[in-house]
Amino acid sequence: xxxxxxxxxxxxxxFAKLPGIGKKTALRLVLHLLKTEQDKVEHFGEAIxxxxxxxxxxxxxxxxxxxxxxxxxxxxxxxxxxxCVVENLRDVIAIESTQQFSGTxxxxxxxxxxxxxxxxxxxxxxxxxxxIKNDQPDEVIFALxxxxxxxxxxxxIQKKLQSLPVKVTTIARGIAFGGELEYADEMTLARSIxxxxxxxxxxxxx
Amino acid sequence: xxxxxxxxxxxxxxFAKLPGIGKKTALRLVLHLLKTEQDKVEHFGEAIxxxxxxxxxxxxxxxxxxxxxxxxxxxxxxxxxxxCVVENLRDVIAIESTQQFSGTxxxxxxxxxxxxxxxxxxxxxxxxxxxIKNDQPDEVIFALxxxxxxxxxxxxIQKKLQSLPVKVTTIARGIAFGGELEYADEMTLARSIxxxxxxxxxxxxx
Numbered sequence: 001x002x003x004x005x006x007x008x009x010x011x012x013x014x015f016a017k018l019p020g021i022g023k024k025t026a027l028r029l030v031l032h033l034l035k036t037e038q039d040k041v042e043h044f045g046e047a048i049x050x051x052x053x054x055x056x057x058x059x060x061x062x063x064x065x066x067x068x069x070x071x072x073x074x075x076x077x078x079x080x081x082x083x084c085v086v087e088n089l090r091d092v093i094a095i096e097s098t099q100q101f102s103g104t105x106x107x108x109x110x111x112x113x114x115x116x117x118x119x120x121x122x123x124x125x126x127x128x129x130x131x132i133k134n135d136q137p138d139e140v141i142f143a144l145x146x147x148x149x150x151x152x153x154x155x156x157i158q159k160k161l162q163s164l165p166v167k168v169t170t171i172a173r174g175i176a177f178g179g180e181l182e183y184a185d186e187m188t189l190a191r192s193i194x195x196x197x198x199x200x201x202x203x204x205x206x
Numbered sequence: 207x208x209x210x211x212x213x214x215x216x217x218x219x220x221f222a223k224l225p226g227i228g229k230k231t232a233l234r235l236v237l238h239l240l241k242t243e244q245d246k247v248e249h250f251g252e253a254i255x256x257x258x259x260x261x262x263x264x265x266x267x268x269x270x271x272x273x274x275x276x277x278x279x280x281x282x283x284x285x286x287x288x289x290c291v292v293e294n295l296r297d298v299i300a301i302e303s304t305q306q307f308s309g310t311x312x313x314x315x316x317x318x319x320x321x322x323x324x325x326x327x328x329x330x331x332x333x334x335x336x337x338i339k340n341d342q343p344d345e346v347i348f349a350l351x352x353x354x355x356x357x358x359x360x361x362x363i364q365k366k367l368q369s370l371p372v373k374v375t376t377i378a379r380g381i382a383f384g385g386e387l388e389y390a391d392e393m394t395l396a397r398s399i400x401x402x403x404x405x406x407x408x409x410x411x412x
Binding site for chain 2: 004005006011014021027029032036038041042043047058063064065066070071072089090092
Protein backbone atom coordinates (compact mmCIF):
# COMPACT_ATOMS: atom_id res chain seq x y z
CA UNK A 1 0.00 0.00 0.00
CA UNK A 2 1.36 3.40 -1.03
CA UNK A 3 0.67 6.41 1.19
CA UNK A 4 1.16 10.06 0.37
CA UNK A 5 1.56 10.90 4.07
CA UNK A 6 3.96 9.48 6.63
CA UNK A 7 1.59 10.41 9.47
CA UNK A 8 -1.21 8.43 7.86
CA UNK A 9 1.08 5.48 7.16
CA UNK A 10 2.24 5.46 10.75
CA UNK A 11 -1.29 5.44 12.14
CA UNK A 12 -2.34 2.66 9.75
CA UNK A 13 0.69 0.56 10.71
CA UNK A 14 -0.08 1.00 14.41
CA PHE A 15 -3.68 -0.15 13.94
CA ALA A 16 -2.55 -3.08 11.78
CA LYS A 17 -0.49 -4.39 14.72
CA LEU A 18 -3.71 -5.17 16.62
CA PRO A 19 -4.90 -8.78 16.40
CA GLY A 20 -7.39 -9.50 13.61
CA ILE A 21 -6.89 -6.09 11.97
CA GLY A 22 -5.27 -6.09 8.54
CA LYS A 23 -3.99 -3.17 6.49
CA LYS A 24 -7.30 -2.52 4.75
CA THR A 25 -9.32 -2.49 7.98
CA ALA A 26 -6.64 -0.33 9.61
CA LEU A 27 -6.93 2.19 6.76
CA ARG A 28 -10.72 2.22 7.11
CA LEU A 29 -10.44 2.93 10.84
CA VAL A 30 -7.82 5.65 10.36
CA LEU A 31 -9.87 7.37 7.65
CA HIS A 32 -12.82 7.29 10.04
CA LEU A 33 -10.72 8.97 12.74
CA LEU A 34 -9.52 11.51 10.18
CA LYS A 35 -13.12 12.57 9.68
CA THR A 36 -13.83 12.58 13.44
CA GLU A 37 -13.48 15.81 15.41
CA GLN A 38 -10.03 16.38 16.81
CA ASP A 39 -10.98 16.37 20.49
CA LYS A 40 -12.78 13.04 20.11
CA VAL A 41 -9.66 11.50 18.59
CA GLU A 42 -7.63 12.93 21.46
CA HIS A 43 -10.12 11.33 23.89
CA PHE A 44 -9.65 8.02 22.11
CA GLY A 45 -5.86 8.16 22.34
CA GLU A 46 -5.90 9.30 25.97
CA ALA A 47 -8.39 6.65 27.11
CA ILE A 48 -6.18 3.89 25.76
CA UNK A 49 -2.85 5.22 26.99
CA UNK A 50 -4.31 6.08 30.40
CA UNK A 51 -5.85 2.61 30.69
CA UNK A 52 -2.46 0.99 30.03
CA UNK A 53 -0.59 3.35 32.37
CA UNK A 54 -2.93 3.42 35.33
CA UNK A 55 -4.77 0.13 35.42
CA UNK A 56 -3.98 -2.09 38.38
CA UNK A 57 -4.50 -5.73 39.16
CA UNK A 58 -6.51 -6.57 42.25
CA UNK A 59 -4.13 -7.80 44.96
CA UNK A 60 -6.60 -10.49 45.97
CA UNK A 61 -8.11 -11.90 42.78
CA UNK A 62 -5.85 -10.46 39.99
CA UNK A 63 -8.83 -8.94 38.23
CA UNK A 64 -8.19 -5.60 36.51
CA UNK A 65 -9.07 -2.75 38.82
CA UNK A 66 -8.75 0.99 39.30
CA UNK A 67 -7.79 0.49 42.95
CA UNK A 68 -5.68 -1.97 44.94
CA UNK A 69 -8.73 -4.10 45.67
CA UNK A 70 -11.19 -4.60 42.80
CA UNK A 71 -14.85 -3.63 42.98
CA UNK A 72 -15.91 -7.27 43.40
CA UNK A 73 -13.46 -8.13 46.21
CA UNK A 74 -14.30 -4.90 48.07
CA UNK A 75 -18.07 -5.29 47.69
CA UNK A 76 -19.61 -6.32 51.05
CA UNK A 77 -22.60 -7.84 49.22
CA UNK A 78 -20.41 -10.47 47.49
CA UNK A 79 -19.85 -13.73 49.34
CA UNK A 80 -16.16 -13.76 50.24
CA UNK A 81 -16.59 -17.40 51.31
CA UNK A 82 -17.11 -18.50 47.71
CA UNK A 83 -14.22 -18.28 45.22
CA CYS A 84 -14.69 -18.97 41.52
CA VAL A 85 -11.39 -19.83 39.80
CA VAL A 86 -11.24 -18.71 36.15
CA GLU A 87 -8.62 -18.52 33.43
CA ASN A 88 -8.88 -14.85 32.52
CA LEU A 89 -10.78 -11.59 32.67
CA ARG A 90 -13.04 -12.52 29.76
CA ASP A 91 -14.42 -15.43 31.78
CA VAL A 92 -15.18 -13.07 34.68
CA ILE A 93 -17.14 -10.82 32.31
CA ALA A 94 -19.00 -13.84 30.90
CA ILE A 95 -19.98 -15.12 34.36
CA GLU A 96 -20.89 -11.62 35.64
CA SER A 97 -23.22 -11.25 32.64
CA THR A 98 -25.26 -14.25 33.84
CA GLN A 99 -25.97 -12.39 37.13
CA GLN A 100 -26.14 -15.81 38.81
CA PHE A 101 -22.93 -15.69 40.83
CA SER A 102 -22.57 -13.65 43.99
CA GLY A 103 -19.17 -14.87 45.19
CA THR A 104 -15.68 -13.60 44.34
CA UNK A 105 -13.19 -14.63 41.67
CA UNK A 106 -9.62 -15.72 41.36
CA UNK A 107 -7.97 -15.19 37.97
CA UNK A 108 -5.23 -17.68 37.18
CA UNK A 109 -3.94 -15.70 34.20
CA UNK A 110 -3.90 -18.81 31.98
CA UNK A 111 -4.02 -22.58 32.33
CA UNK A 112 -1.33 -25.20 32.61
CA UNK A 113 -0.24 -26.04 29.07
CA UNK A 114 3.21 -27.62 28.75
CA UNK A 115 3.01 -27.49 24.93
CA UNK A 116 2.77 -23.68 25.11
CA UNK A 117 5.46 -23.56 27.79
CA UNK A 118 3.05 -22.52 30.53
CA UNK A 119 3.71 -24.25 33.85
CA UNK A 120 2.06 -23.77 37.26
CA UNK A 121 4.71 -21.21 38.30
CA UNK A 122 3.60 -18.72 35.66
CA UNK A 123 0.04 -18.76 36.95
CA UNK A 124 -1.49 -17.24 40.09
CA UNK A 125 -1.81 -20.68 41.72
CA UNK A 126 0.44 -20.14 44.73
CA UNK A 127 -1.47 -16.94 45.50
CA UNK A 128 -4.74 -18.90 45.36
CA UNK A 129 -3.44 -21.49 47.82
CA UNK A 130 -2.25 -18.74 50.17
CA UNK A 131 -5.57 -16.93 49.83
CA ILE A 132 -7.47 -20.08 50.74
CA LYS A 133 -5.18 -20.71 53.72
CA ASN A 134 -5.68 -17.14 54.98
CA ASP A 135 -9.36 -16.51 54.23
CA GLN A 136 -10.59 -20.10 54.73
CA PRO A 137 -13.47 -19.93 52.23
CA ASP A 138 -16.23 -22.54 52.26
CA GLU A 139 -16.01 -23.47 48.59
CA VAL A 140 -13.80 -23.11 45.54
CA ILE A 141 -15.55 -23.49 42.18
CA PHE A 142 -13.44 -24.20 39.11
CA ALA A 143 -14.89 -22.53 36.01
CA LEU A 144 -12.23 -23.48 33.45
CA UNK A 145 -12.77 -24.37 29.82
CA UNK A 146 -13.59 -28.08 29.51
CA UNK A 147 -10.50 -29.42 27.75
CA UNK A 148 -7.34 -31.36 28.61
CA UNK A 149 -5.46 -28.28 29.81
CA UNK A 150 -8.40 -27.18 31.95
CA UNK A 151 -8.71 -30.62 33.53
CA UNK A 152 -4.94 -30.78 34.13
CA UNK A 153 -5.06 -27.42 35.89
CA UNK A 154 -7.99 -28.48 38.05
CA UNK A 155 -6.20 -31.73 38.96
CA UNK A 156 -2.98 -29.89 39.85
CA ILE A 157 -4.65 -27.28 42.04
CA GLN A 158 -6.99 -29.78 43.67
CA LYS A 159 -3.96 -31.85 44.76
CA LYS A 160 -2.56 -28.74 46.48
CA LEU A 161 -5.86 -28.08 48.24
CA GLN A 162 -6.42 -31.66 49.47
CA SER A 163 -5.15 -30.98 52.98
CA LEU A 164 -7.21 -27.82 53.41
CA PRO A 165 -10.78 -27.79 54.79
CA VAL A 166 -12.42 -26.40 51.65
CA LYS A 167 -15.05 -27.86 49.35
CA VAL A 168 -13.80 -28.02 45.74
CA THR A 169 -16.31 -28.14 42.89
CA THR A 170 -16.36 -27.56 39.14
CA ILE A 171 -19.05 -26.08 36.91
CA ALA A 172 -21.40 -28.66 35.38
CA ARG A 173 -20.49 -30.08 32.01
CA GLY A 174 -23.11 -31.57 29.78
CA ILE A 175 -25.29 -30.93 26.79
CA ALA A 176 -25.71 -27.17 26.32
CA PHE A 177 -29.21 -25.72 26.50
CA GLY A 178 -30.68 -25.77 22.99
CA GLY A 179 -28.12 -28.36 21.85
CA GLU A 180 -29.05 -31.65 20.21
CA LEU A 181 -28.06 -35.04 21.57
CA GLU A 182 -27.27 -36.55 18.18
CA TYR A 183 -24.64 -33.87 17.45
CA ALA A 184 -22.98 -33.90 20.89
CA ASP A 185 -19.49 -35.41 21.02
CA GLU A 186 -19.15 -38.77 22.75
CA MET A 187 -17.13 -37.46 25.69
CA THR A 188 -19.69 -34.80 26.57
CA LEU A 189 -22.60 -37.21 26.17
CA ALA A 190 -20.86 -39.92 28.22
CA ARG A 191 -20.06 -37.45 31.00
CA SER A 192 -23.57 -36.07 31.03
CA ILE A 193 -24.91 -39.60 31.56
CA UNK A 194 -22.39 -40.38 34.31
CA UNK A 195 -23.14 -37.10 36.09
CA UNK A 196 -26.91 -37.34 35.66
CA UNK A 197 -29.10 -35.27 37.99
CA UNK A 198 -32.30 -36.13 39.86
CA UNK A 199 -35.17 -34.54 37.94
CA UNK A 200 -36.32 -32.55 40.98
CA UNK A 201 -32.92 -30.75 40.98
CA UNK A 202 -33.33 -30.00 37.32
CA UNK A 203 -36.85 -28.68 37.72
CA UNK A 204 -35.91 -26.55 40.73
CA UNK A 205 -32.94 -25.02 38.96
CA UNK A 206 -34.76 -24.09 35.81
CA UNK B 207 -21.10 -6.18 29.75
CA UNK B 208 -19.97 -5.66 33.35
CA UNK B 209 -16.49 -4.26 34.01
CA UNK B 210 -14.61 -4.17 37.28
CA UNK B 211 -12.55 -1.19 36.10
CA UNK B 212 -13.69 2.19 34.82
CA UNK B 213 -10.44 2.66 32.89
CA UNK B 214 -11.00 -0.60 31.07
CA UNK B 215 -14.63 0.23 30.36
CA UNK B 216 -13.64 3.62 28.98
CA UNK B 217 -11.07 2.16 26.61
CA UNK B 218 -13.51 -0.52 25.42
CA UNK B 219 -16.20 2.10 24.79
CA UNK B 220 -13.77 4.25 22.79
CA PHE B 221 -12.80 1.31 20.58
CA ALA B 222 -16.44 0.31 20.14
CA LYS B 223 -17.14 3.73 18.59
CA LEU B 224 -15.04 2.78 15.56
CA PRO B 225 -16.99 1.50 12.57
CA GLY B 226 -17.37 -2.29 12.37
CA ILE B 227 -16.05 -2.82 15.91
CA GLY B 228 -18.51 -4.14 18.47
CA LYS B 229 -18.14 -4.49 22.22
CA LYS B 230 -16.64 -7.97 22.09
CA THR B 231 -14.01 -7.06 19.49
CA ALA B 232 -13.26 -3.86 21.40
CA LEU B 233 -12.66 -5.88 24.56
CA ARG B 234 -10.38 -8.26 22.66
CA LEU B 235 -8.32 -5.33 21.33
CA VAL B 236 -8.12 -3.63 24.72
CA LEU B 237 -7.04 -6.85 26.45
CA HIS B 238 -4.35 -7.21 23.79
CA LEU B 239 -3.12 -3.67 24.51
CA LEU B 240 -3.20 -4.45 28.24
CA LYS B 241 -0.69 -7.23 27.60
CA THR B 242 1.43 -5.03 25.30
CA GLU B 243 4.39 -3.11 26.73
CA GLN B 244 3.52 0.34 27.96
CA ASP B 245 5.75 2.30 25.57
CA LYS B 246 4.24 0.50 22.58
CA VAL B 247 0.75 1.45 23.71
CA GLU B 248 1.94 5.05 24.14
CA HIS B 249 3.31 4.92 20.58
CA PHE B 250 -0.06 3.67 19.37
CA GLY B 251 -1.95 6.49 21.07
CA GLU B 252 0.53 9.16 19.96
CA ALA B 253 0.59 8.03 16.33
CA ILE B 254 -3.18 8.36 16.09
CA UNK B 255 -3.56 11.66 17.90
CA UNK B 256 -0.57 13.16 16.04
CA UNK B 257 -2.00 12.00 12.72
CA UNK B 258 -5.29 13.76 13.45
CA UNK B 259 -3.63 16.90 14.78
CA UNK B 260 -0.93 17.41 12.18
CA UNK B 261 -2.16 15.92 8.94
CA UNK B 262 -2.81 18.41 6.14
CA UNK B 263 -4.70 18.28 2.92
CA UNK B 264 -2.74 19.05 -0.25
CA UNK B 265 -3.69 22.54 -1.47
CA UNK B 266 -3.72 21.31 -5.04
CA UNK B 267 -5.33 17.85 -5.06
CA UNK B 268 -6.85 17.55 -1.53
CA UNK B 269 -4.93 14.35 -0.88
CA UNK B 270 -3.74 13.83 2.72
CA UNK B 271 -0.23 15.11 3.11
CA UNK B 272 2.44 16.00 5.68
CA UNK B 273 3.21 19.24 3.84
CA UNK B 274 1.22 21.93 2.01
CA UNK B 275 1.77 20.14 -1.30
CA UNK B 276 1.48 16.34 -1.27
CA UNK B 277 4.27 14.02 -2.35
CA UNK B 278 2.52 13.28 -5.66
CA UNK B 279 1.86 16.90 -6.63
CA UNK B 280 5.40 17.93 -5.69
CA UNK B 281 7.07 15.01 -7.49
CA UNK B 282 8.72 16.25 -10.73
CA UNK B 283 8.52 12.74 -12.20
CA UNK B 284 4.69 12.78 -12.15
CA UNK B 285 2.97 14.23 -15.22
CA UNK B 286 1.29 17.43 -14.02
CA UNK B 287 -0.52 17.58 -17.37
CA UNK B 288 -2.64 14.56 -16.49
CA UNK B 289 -5.23 14.80 -13.69
CA CYS B 290 -7.14 11.78 -12.45
CA VAL B 291 -10.37 12.76 -10.64
CA VAL B 292 -11.32 10.35 -7.83
CA GLU B 293 -13.90 10.22 -5.07
CA ASN B 294 -11.62 9.70 -2.09
CA LEU B 295 -8.24 8.79 -0.71
CA ARG B 296 -8.94 5.07 -0.86
CA ASP B 297 -9.27 5.30 -4.62
CA VAL B 298 -5.88 7.04 -4.83
CA ILE B 299 -4.32 4.20 -2.86
CA ALA B 300 -6.02 1.62 -5.12
CA ILE B 301 -4.78 3.32 -8.32
CA GLU B 302 -1.28 3.89 -6.91
CA SER B 303 -1.08 0.17 -6.11
CA THR B 304 -1.47 -0.66 -9.83
CA GLN B 305 1.72 1.36 -10.55
CA GLN B 306 0.20 2.14 -13.97
CA PHE B 307 -0.58 5.82 -13.50
CA SER B 308 2.07 8.52 -13.56
CA GLY B 309 -0.11 11.64 -13.50
CA THR B 310 -1.57 13.54 -10.55
CA UNK B 311 -4.90 13.28 -8.73
CA UNK B 312 -7.79 15.46 -7.72
CA UNK B 313 -9.87 14.22 -4.80
CA UNK B 314 -13.51 15.33 -4.88
CA UNK B 315 -14.21 14.25 -1.32
CA UNK B 316 -17.39 12.44 -2.36
CA UNK B 317 -19.79 12.28 -5.28
CA UNK B 318 -22.99 14.13 -6.07
CA UNK B 319 -25.77 12.25 -4.31
CA UNK B 320 -28.95 14.28 -3.68
CA UNK B 321 -30.48 11.41 -1.68
CA UNK B 322 -27.62 11.68 0.83
CA UNK B 323 -27.80 15.47 0.75
CA UNK B 324 -24.49 15.87 -1.05
CA UNK B 325 -24.54 18.55 -3.72
CA UNK B 326 -21.75 19.92 -5.94
CA UNK B 327 -20.96 22.72 -3.47
CA UNK B 328 -19.83 20.27 -0.79
CA UNK B 329 -17.26 18.71 -3.13
CA UNK B 330 -13.94 20.04 -4.41
CA UNK B 331 -15.41 20.71 -7.87
CA UNK B 332 -14.89 24.48 -8.06
CA UNK B 333 -11.26 23.96 -7.04
CA UNK B 334 -10.88 21.43 -9.86
CA UNK B 335 -12.26 23.87 -12.44
CA UNK B 336 -9.94 26.61 -11.17
CA UNK B 337 -6.99 24.23 -11.22
CA ILE B 338 -7.72 23.28 -14.83
CA LYS B 339 -8.05 26.94 -15.79
CA ASN B 340 -4.73 27.79 -14.14
CA ASP B 341 -2.59 24.77 -14.98
CA GLN B 342 -4.15 23.97 -18.38
CA PRO B 343 -3.59 20.19 -18.24
CA ASP B 344 -3.84 18.07 -21.39
CA GLU B 345 -6.29 15.53 -20.02
CA VAL B 346 -8.66 14.90 -17.13
CA ILE B 347 -9.50 11.25 -16.42
CA PHE B 348 -12.58 10.47 -14.34
CA ALA B 349 -12.02 7.39 -12.17
CA LEU B 350 -15.33 7.31 -10.28
CA UNK B 351 -17.30 4.26 -9.23
CA UNK B 352 -19.56 3.13 -12.09
CA UNK B 353 -23.01 3.91 -10.72
CA UNK B 354 -25.72 6.54 -11.12
CA UNK B 355 -24.08 8.99 -8.69
CA UNK B 356 -20.70 8.58 -10.37
CA UNK B 357 -22.20 9.19 -13.81
CA UNK B 358 -24.13 12.23 -12.52
CA UNK B 359 -20.94 13.68 -11.09
CA UNK B 360 -19.05 13.12 -14.35
CA UNK B 361 -21.88 14.72 -16.33
CA UNK B 362 -22.00 17.75 -14.01
CA ILE B 363 -18.26 18.41 -14.07
CA GLN B 364 -17.94 17.72 -17.77
CA LYS B 365 -20.55 20.44 -18.44
CA LYS B 366 -18.38 22.90 -16.51
CA LEU B 367 -15.29 21.92 -18.47
CA GLN B 368 -16.89 22.09 -21.92
CA SER B 369 -15.55 25.56 -22.72
CA LEU B 370 -12.00 24.71 -21.64
CA PRO B 371 -9.38 23.22 -23.99
CA VAL B 372 -8.94 19.95 -22.07
CA LYS B 373 -9.54 16.36 -23.11
CA VAL B 374 -11.98 14.64 -20.73
CA THR B 375 -11.97 10.84 -20.46
CA THR B 376 -13.26 8.17 -18.08
CA ILE B 377 -11.75 4.84 -17.08
CA ALA B 378 -12.91 1.91 -19.20
CA ARG B 379 -15.94 0.00 -18.01
CA GLY B 380 -16.52 -3.54 -19.09
CA ILE B 381 -16.21 -7.15 -18.06
CA ALA B 382 -13.60 -7.44 -15.30
CA PHE B 383 -10.57 -9.63 -15.94
CA GLY B 384 -11.37 -13.14 -14.73
CA GLY B 385 -15.12 -12.40 -14.88
CA GLU B 386 -17.62 -14.48 -16.80
CA LEU B 387 -19.90 -13.11 -19.50
CA GLU B 388 -22.91 -15.11 -18.43
CA TYR B 389 -22.88 -13.61 -14.95
CA ALA B 390 -22.24 -10.01 -16.02
CA ASP B 391 -25.18 -7.62 -15.58
CA GLU B 392 -26.90 -6.41 -18.73
CA MET B 393 -25.77 -2.81 -18.41
CA THR B 394 -22.09 -3.71 -18.16
CA LEU B 395 -22.32 -6.21 -20.99
CA ALA B 396 -24.22 -3.79 -23.21
CA ARG B 397 -21.68 -1.02 -22.56
CA SER B 398 -18.75 -3.32 -23.18
CA ILE B 399 -20.22 -4.17 -26.60
CA UNK B 400 -20.90 -0.50 -27.45
CA UNK B 401 -17.39 0.50 -26.39
CA UNK B 402 -15.65 -2.42 -28.07
CA UNK B 403 -11.93 -2.11 -28.79
CA UNK B 404 -9.89 -3.04 -31.89
CA UNK B 405 -8.06 -6.28 -31.08
CA UNK B 406 -4.63 -4.72 -31.75
CA UNK B 407 -5.33 -2.22 -28.89
CA UNK B 408 -6.26 -5.07 -26.63
CA UNK B 409 -3.18 -7.13 -27.49
CA UNK B 410 -0.86 -4.13 -27.08
CA UNK B 411 -2.30 -3.23 -23.70
CA UNK B 412 -2.05 -6.68 -22.19
